[in-house]
Amino acid sequence: MFARFRRARLDPAIPSTLYGAIVAQARTPALYTDLGVPDTVESRFEMVVAHLALVLRRLGRGDDAARAAGQGAFDVFCREMDDSLRALGVKDTSVGKRMRFLAETYYGRAAAYDAALANADADMLAAALRRTVDGGAGKVAAPALAAYMLAADRALAATPVDRVIAGEVPWPAIPTLPAEDHP
Helix, strand or coil, X not given: CCHHHCCCCCCCHHHHHHHHHHHHHHCCHXXXXXXCCCCCHXXXXXXXXXXXXXXXXXXXXXXXXXXXXXXXXXXXHHHHHHHXXXXXCCCHHHHHHHHHHHHHHHHHHHHHHHHHHHCCCHHHHHHHHHHHHCCCCCCCCHHHHHHHHHHHHHHHHHCCHHHHHCCCCCCCCCCCCCHHHCC
């Protein structure tokens, strides 16, 4: 009788598997070598945020199980960021404030990316990526990175949500730029 009021049980391994697929793609060398994403802690964080935003955008349009998997992956992201801050020597008294800043950073980036993705606006997305990924330094091939993210968004939208939940994320190929087009 009360079955419809119960939340779907989420296999505890799903969020870690899903987050692992996100981080693996965010660490793809071609992002750094071919698209000019600076290989810094900050830019690696930005790549995790961009890929997480893409996956959570897809899962947010799914059912309760999809949204629960997305929340679980976001929770793993937060735990990983907390652990990273502590490993970098941030004092316990400052971790909460820094985590709040990182969460606000994620939500701000996700909102900017979502607005551009919803309108399939490559220029708007490239502008957001220029601001966030390398702080406007001009090192990243923002139009190519935007094209990659738009392709990823389309691929995710076309993929059954249960495959995405399982960590089978259909990442598109990262564009290879001719040497003269590298920033």
